[in-house]
Structures are given as C-alpha cells and as structure tokens.
Amino acid sequence: MIAGDILGERARIHPDKTALVYVPTGQRLSYAQLNEMTMRVAHVWTEQLGLGKGDRIGILAQNSIENVCAFFAAGKTGVVIVPLNARQTAHELAYVVEDAGLAALMYETQFAGVAEALSSGREAMKLLALEGPQWATAMACADPRGFRNTGCGAEDIYCLLYTSGTTGKPKGVMLPHRMIVWNAYNTAISWQIRDSDVIPIFTPMYHAGGLTVFLTPGLLLGCTIVLHRKFDASEVWRTVEPERVSILMAVPTIFKMLMEAPEFATCNAESVRWCVSGGAPLPLYIIEAYLKRGILFKQGYGLTEVGVNCFAMSDEDARRKLGSIGKPFLFTGAKRIDELGREVTDDIGELCLKGLHVSLGYWRNPAATAAALDAEGWFHTGDKARVDEDGFYYIAGRAKDMFISGGVNVYPAEVEAELLLHPGVEDAAVIGVEHAKWGEVGAAFVVLRSGVNASGESLGEFLSKSLARYKVPQHFLFVHELPRTAFGKVMKPELQRQFVERSQRSS
DSSP, X not given: OOOSOHHHHHHHHOTTSEEEEETTTTEEEEHHHHHHHHHHHHHIIIIISOOOTTOEEEEEOSSXXXXXXXHHHHHHHOOEEEEOOTTSOHHHHHHHHHHHTOSEEEEOGGXXXXXXXXXTTOTTSEEEESSHHHHXXXXXXXXXXXXXXXXOOTTSEEEEEEOOOSSSSOOEEEEXXXXXXXXXXXXXXXXXXXXXXXXXXXXXXXXXXXHHTTHHHHHHHTOEEEEOSSOOHHHHHHHHHHHTOOXXXXXXXXXXXXXXXXXXXXXXXXXXXXXXXXXXXXXXXXXXHHHHTTOEEEEOOOBTTTBSOXXXXXXXXXXXXXXXXXXXXXXXXXXXXXXXSOEEXXXXXXXXXXXXXXXXXXXXXXXHXXXXXXXXXXXXXXXXXXXXXXXXXXXXXXXXXXXEETTEEEOXXXXXHHHTTSTTEEEEEEEEEEETTTEEEEEEEEEEOTTXXXXXXXXXXXXXXXSOGGGSOSEEEEOSOOOBXXXXXXXXXXXXXXXXXXXXHHO
C-alpha cells in the first residue's frame, strides 16, 4: 500500500483538469495549480517551520483552499495534521492541543484570539496565520520546484482526528496513510463515483465527514470539488445548476434545511445523480420529498475510526431497501457479536469491522485502543446491527444507547425509525429512563411538523401497530428541536439531563 500523496498522483495524470472551485471567490484551480499550492504549504512546514515526519501541526480554520492544501500537504511530508473544531473555545481546544503535542498551529485571523490563548504557556509551539503579510511572504518564499516528498510508510500517521467528546474527553483517532488511501480507493469503486462527477463540500473540514467522505475519493478519481466555506442552504442550491453538481452528501438535519430552502422547489437539479445521508436516521418524509424532485437517496455508514465510508448499495437497491446502509465495501470484513463476543447470524448484534480501512486506534490511549480494536484486527464499533435475508445491513442503534425493559433489550434506533414514519413527526430521539417496575422504559423526545397536533397517546398507538408493547415509549416529550453535535448527532446525555429536570419540576 502506497503512502498518501493522493493529490500529487492525480495532478501527475490530469494536470489541466479542474480540481477545485472555491465558491466564496469563484476561484478555479486545476490539479496542477492545487498541487503546486500544496507543495508550497509543504515547503513552509518543512523549511520555514522546521517540521519533520511525525511532528503534529494543528489547523484552526473554516473550509478554505488553504485548508485543503494543508490536509494534502500531510501526504507529502509525513507531518501529522490535527484539524481543530472551529466552533469550540480556547478552553475546549486546550486539551486537544496538549494531548496532540502540537509543534505548530496554523490559523485564520478570525481565530487569532483563540490561537494566542492556546499558545500561552506553550512557547515551543509555532504560530502561523493563514492570511495577511506573514502568510503571503511565507508562500512567496516557498519554492515548489525544489520540494521532494518525504518517504512515508503505510502505517505512518497521516492525521489525528479528535472525537466529539460528547461523553468524557475527546480521543485522538490515528489515521494512517494506508487508511486514507484505501478508503479513498474503496469509496470511489464501491460508490461508483465517476471522474466526471462534481461534488460539493460544505460540511466542516475539521470532521472526518468533510475530509474523507468525498474530498479524498473525489480528488483521487479526478472529480471536481466545489468547496463552500460553510453551509448555506440557498448557496448550495445556487451552485448546483451552474456547476452541474452530481452528488450531495450531508446529515439528515442539513438535508432538511436544504429541503426547506426556497430554491429547493425551483432549482434545476437534473445533474444530481444521488444524495447520500449519514450520521443519524433519515426521516422517510425527507426521502419522499427528494424523490418527488427526481433525486435518489442512499444511506451511508462509517466511523472516524474505521473510515466514514464502509457500506454501499446500488441505485436500485437504494429504492427497495429504504433504511438499509447496504452491504460492506469490497474486501471489508463485517460480523455481529453478542455480549459474550460470540458471532450471531440471526439476531441483532454489535457490528465489528475489519480491513485496510481501520485506524490504528487512539493516540496515547492504549487502554481505549485495546477496548475497541481486538488482537485479530476487528474494530468493535459499538453500533448494533441486523442483516436481512438478502445480506443488507441495518443499524439498530448504539450499544451504549440500548436499555433493558423488563429483562428485554430495546434499541432506540429501531423505535426512532418507526416514529419517523409518522406523517406528523419531523424529528425524534429515544432514551432509556428508570422505572420502578420494569427497570427502564423508553422516553421519546419528539419534534412535530409545523401545524401538526399530536399527543403521546396517539403516537403510542401508532407505534403499537409495528412494535412490541415493551418497545413503545411510556413517556413522550414534545420539543422544538433536538440537541445535536456540529455533525448532526443527537446528544443523548443532554436529553437525559432534560428528562430528569422535567421530572423534578413535575414532582
């Protein structure tokens, strides 16, 4: 397996093809131009900042051309890139900076205050602004003609991506060069991406979704990437027709916002081949709305630790297997196990994955690595899954989200999927809460669609038509919105807190 200079290899083959369109400025870069700029960034790292293979450099920025170049410079230098969450405070980021042991930090000037706070007490950490005279001088002095790639091995770390840390401190996932390249190859092949595809990136590049769902596969294959600085539903639709966008990737909350934008009904979207959603259950009414517009929906599955793309399905299967994440990628091992580690074939079990797409584990955290990655190379995802008679996988929920009611396992994702089939339900999440008789019962947090009136009793009756009685929540709480992370995942610890708070007020 080769090291990860994906951009350099594609620029060698198709130098003149358009690689990147930057929406805020309209700038268009060919593969040769983007690669030259990336080599300049690599030169800045190695010659001006004195960084070498294995050193860690942080980047604190929104989506930008410089951000793209920094990510691919890691493939040329062996310097490990550590994207920092641009929405977090200096206090929140301090742990990541310390844990990663950053030798340098690149930042956009709007985050100068945060960068200065992070550098306080860390005199050895070098700072470099991505804008202004300092950056212009650094790039002008960088000579791409004299740059030579650093030799990197397949297992050398390419980047550290820190988990969201919704429970406890975030952990740094070690993504090696092998994983970056293999996931890009396998996504391009298994998703049947074409070199003619035009793919927008509007999810944040400090997240695995923004970096590796379609950015790395797209540039590996020779596609054109349309880069948005941040998500703006109207802006996304306004670029679809002129750029001939063909694939859209997002989480359900973003697809909902895209659907609610005024341009959704009027935009010429005939170029869009399909959309792919991940990160959370996708409500059926959203799928139906896009299908009415002639846009096909697929659902994806992945984790930062095993690659954000691990399953695939054909266009035909996407229509007939609603709710499925598809079948495992080529050369991807998948199995389900019970609580004792025994493989199960006809029941819900924890999904384990194995292959070249699996990470090295967690940075400086051997205990967490050993708990997730066993001696045979199987990564225990913590997600429960079932498989139908045709071999298609369905996610039943997180293992830690599962609760036991009257001695029987209940998987919230299964209940949530049924709730989302109700025509009046816009969004829903289910948690397990204490119960004197049954140990635990379900509590459903429900967001109703505008103008809809529904009661907990009516929703319970609806669920009883498709679910066993013990799976039907005993509590229904109606809210305006669900608390979610930056990438759309429901923060269930916050729902637990809200439930306790409401219970205390009513007692």
